[in-house]
Amino acid sequence: MRDERKPKERRFVAAHSLPGSLNNSEFNFISRIKRRAEGARGAALADGLVHGIGDDAAVFNGRGLRDSVITADLLVEDIDFRRTSLSQDIGYKALAVSLSDIAAMGARPRWTLLSLGLPQAVYDSPFATGIYEGFLSAAREFGVTLIGGDVSRTPERIVIDSIVVGETRRGRAVLRSGARAGDHIYVTGTLGGAAAGLKLLEHARSLRTQAARARALDGLAGLTRRQARPLPRVECGALLGERRLASAMIDLSDGLSSDLARLCERSGVGARVEAARIPVAPLLRRANEINSGQLARALAGDALNLALHGGEDFELLFTVRPRVAARLPRRLGGVRLTRIGEVREAREGISISQAGRAEILTPSGFDHFKHAR
Amino acid sequence: MRDERKPKERRFVAAHSLPGSLNNSEFNFISRIKRRAEGARGAALADGLVHGIGDDAAVFNGRGLRDSVITADLLVEDIDFRRTSLSQDIGYKALAVSLSDIAAMGARPRWTLLSLGLPQAVYDSPFATGIYEGFLSAAREFGVTLIGGDVSRTPERIVIDSIVVGETRRGRAVLRSGARAGDHIYVTGTLGGAAAGLKLLEHARSLRTQAARARALDGLAGLTRRQARPLPRVECGALLGERRLASAMIDLSDGLSSDLARLCERSGVGARVEAARIPVAPLLRRANEINSGQLARALAGDALNLALHGGEDFELLFTVRPRVAARLPRRLGGVRLTRIGEVREAREGISISQAGRAEILTPSGFDHFKHAR
Numbered sequence: 001m002r003d004e005r006k007p008k009e010r011r012f013v014a015a016h017s018l019p020g021s022l023n024n025s026e027f028n029f030i031s032r033i034k035r036r037a038e039g040a041r042g043a044a045l046a047d048g049l050v051h052g053i054g055d056d057a058a059v060f061n062g063r064g065l066r067d068s069v070i071t072a073d074l075l076v077e078d079i080d081f082r083r084t085s086l087s088q089d090i091g092y093k094a095l096a097v098s099l100s101d102i103a104a105m106g107a108r109p110r111w112t113l114l115s116l117g118l119p120q121a122v123y124d125s126p127f128a129t130g131i132y133e134g135f136l137s138a139a140r141e142f143g144v145t146l147i148g149g150d151v152s153r154t155p156e157r158i159v160i161d162s163i164v165v166g167e168t169r170r171g172r173a174v175l176r177s178g179a180r181a182g183d184h185i186y187v188t189g190t191l192g193g194a195a196a197g198l199k200l201l202e203h204a205r206s207l208r209t210q211a212a213r214a215r216a217l218d219g220l221a222g223l224t225r226r227q228a229r230p231l232p233r234v235e236c237g238a239l240l241g242e243r244r245l246a247s248a249m250i251d252l253s254d255g256l257s258s259d260l261a262r263l264c265e266r267s268g269v270g271a272r273v274e275a276a277r278i279p280v281a282p283l284l285r286r287a288n289e290i291n292s293g294q295l296a297r298a299l300a301g302d303a304l305n306l307a308l309h310g311g312e313d314f315e316l317l318f319t320v321r322p323r324v325a326a327r328l329p330r331r332l333g334g335v336r337l338t339r340i341g342e343v344r345e346a347r348e349g350i351s352i353s354q355a356g357r358a359e360i361l362t363p364s365g366f367d368h369f370k371h372a373r
Numbered sequence: 374m375r376d377e378r379k380p381k382e383r384r385f386v387a388a389h390s391l392p393g394s395l396n397n398s399e400f401n402f403i404s405r406i407k408r409r410a411e412g413a414r415g416a417a418l419a420d421g422l423v424h425g426i427g428d429d430a431a432v433f434n435g436r437g438l439r440d441s442v443i444t445a446d447l448l449v450e451d452i453d454f455r456r457t458s459l460s461q462d463i464g465y466k467a468l469a470v471s472l473s474d475i476a477a478m479g480a481r482p483r484w485t486l487l488s489l490g491l492p493q494a495v496y497d498s499p500f501a502t503g504i505y506e507g508f509l510s511a512a513r514e515f516g517v518t519l520i521g522g523d524v525s526r527t528p529e530r531i532v533i534d535s536i537v538v539g540e541t542r543r544g545r546a547v548l549r550s551g552a553r554a555g556d557h558i559y560v561t562g563t564l565g566g567a568a569a570g571l572k573l574l575e576h577a578r579s580l581r582t583q584a585a586r587a588r589a590l591d592g593l594a595g596l597t598r599r600q601a602r603p604l605p606r607v608e609c610g611a612l613l614g615e616r617r618l619a620s621a622m623i624d625l626s627d628g629l630s631s632d633l634a635r636l637c638e639r640s641g642v643g644a645r646v647e648a649a650r651i652p653v654a655p656l657l658r659r660a661n662e663i664n665s666g667q668l669a670r671a672l673a674g675d676a677l678n679l680a681l682h683g684g685e686d687f688e689l690l691f692t693v694r695p696r697v698a699a700r701l702p703r704r705l706g707g708v709r710l711t712r713i714g715e716v717r718e719a720r721e722g723i724s725i726s727q728a729g730r731a732e733i734l735t736p737s738g739f740d741h742f743k744h745a746r
Binding site: 150 | 438443447450520523528530538
């Protein structure tokens with residue numbers, strides 16, 4: 001699997017917050033779409049739409065006891081992944097990223113559709129079956145049912161659109177916009193592992209011999225696996241919604257600093273994060289003890305930065321009202337919850353405190369113009 | 374807009390019936406997917422899935438008073454459309470084909486998501502906005518709300534995945550499998566227009582001068598428009614479902630002969646169609662009176678064949694129980710309903726009667742190996 005995903009801004013269910021890393025054309029394009037979509041929505045029969053463009057997924061229905069939540073993630077070969085990856089990993093990850101979007105809404109994923117564009121050579125090869133196998137193995141693992149999709153021929157490149165429909169009890173979807181000053185900020189699991197795994201994979205690819213590659217990755221497969229097969233926090237996200245624990249939520253696809261900025265912007269708040277509380281992936285922190293290579297040493301030395309700014313961990317970042325925080329368990333849905341800071345007033349901005357000093361936390365997760373190939 | 378769509382088999386919500394036009398690799402590929410999907414569904418929590426792979430769209434939910442219906446259609450540049458078409462037409466048609474799938478389920482479309490992959494050059498151009506404009510104009514026209522989607526960069530080609538979610542009253546979705554011997558067979562509107570329009574457009578493209586192109590198309594814009602901007606039978610399809618008029622239904626995307634064969638196969642029945650009852654598009658039938666060109670004459674001479682085998686009319690083909698047929702109106706949702714034949718026992722096969730003689734009606738709508746470029 002290739003480097004980091006396209007930034008959330010490109011998904012226009014999440015188009016509302018636009019940090020400075022986007023260039024003008026993107027900004028303009030998304031603005032154009034949003035204006036038009038909003039115009040169309042006004043003109044169309046908008047009843048039944050609970051919450052649309054501007055979150056991890058769209059919420060609709062609003063009749064009966066349940067709301068539906070839907071997301072689509074389009075992945076394109078040579079932009080979002082490479083054919084040198086394991087086909088099963090590509091398929092698995094395609095579903096995992098959409099499941100993570102549904103989890104970030106506090107919803108429970110139920111159904112999935114897979115639209116797949118395949119070049120003729122892939123169509124006839126086990127690679128295509130591998131993509132399905134990976135996709136279906138994620139479906140089994142997370143209890144969603146493949147109910148449809150499309151298969152199309154493409155001239156050269158593989159295209160995957162992964163669509164997931166989830167459910168919440170009515171009104172229980174957790175939006176990005178619900179945080180208030182005073183709320184506590186939490187993350188699930190550990191951070192920085194996927195970004196470290198990507199750096200390891202890229203480094204290994206540059207090495208000439210199989211032995212050198214094996215040495216570079218020795219003991220650190222947990223990091224590369226984190227990158228290739230991210231674990232969406234499906235059960236934890238659903239429980240945070242069902243039990244009304246989270247006031248706002250987003251998944252960490254682009255990196256903590258970027259995604260926190262998005263949540264804050266949508267909620268109209270600031271935040272203070274404590275560096276010492278960031279749950280850096282243990283394997284990343286101790287990479288230099290496990291592997292004597294130069295990169296392992298560099299990664300361990302840069303662990304906090306990777307945890308703050310690295311993408312694709314697919315953990316959940318959420319806020320909790322102070323009175324609710326008292327009854328928040330330490331683990332939920334099999335994953336540890338770590339309090340990393342506090343929601344502040346918007347005028348206080350977003351800052352990180354370390355060794356008694358606070359400084360501004362600048363979004364520097366995904367910059368796809370740097371990464372684009 | 375380019376020639377005919379990929380055949381329905383490629384959409385694996387509709388993968389059940391596999392006529393002979395598919396080659397082995399396709400057959401095997403789809404079979405593989407189906408087996409795996411069914412295995413996964415068995416293993417996963419399949420509750421709430423009402424009807425999955427094997428119809429125009431998948432039906433899910435089954436709780437409360439409504440079922441949800443969802444479809445995804447993946448269109449790829451140079452396979453399903455060309456960049457020489459109007460961008461607005463491409464966007465409009467992308468939504469129209471998915472709306473037609475929902476209509477064919479007797480459901481009412483409510484929400485749509487659009488996943489769009491764009492090369493950088495298109496991303497920055499009015500062409501991208503044009504696709505959205507077309508898509509949103511179809512959304513307005515048919516009362517669906519754009520609630521999300523994705524935007525991704527692609528290396529070279531435009532990719533569009535059009536997702537539509539619709540609703541029916543619980544248990545009212547019309548499947549392909551509900552036809553019984555003795556049912557009457559109907560189609561909406563008129564047939565053959567889109568296929569004729571495609572031939573006209575292809576012919577016009579081969580001509581050197583603007584004047585020659587204008588002459589070739591003179592008076593026949595209704596046919597080319599039919600190809601470029603198909604009108605899905607949204608209201609009619611929804612009413613056929615809501616009023617429990619149709620016992621089985623499919624949309625005519627690949628051609629009457631192919632799609633009738635699919636409906637019959639799913640229902641386990643045969644059919645007899647009367648050639649004289651086929652509602653050939655009037656403009657096609659009279660093309661030679663309107664335009665003196667050679668192609669217009671050829672089209673008019675071939676009108677019945679185009680109506681029987683030409684794709685992309687996006688009319689609805691449906692069956693009606695005899696006692697219900699008595700109360701079927703002549704027009705429904707603004708479109709004429711025409712009885713074209715009768716459902717027979719499976720052993721009678723599918724035949725067409727003309728001038729007192731019956732012969733076998735062979736599916737010969739879309740052959741994408743002939744059309745593929």
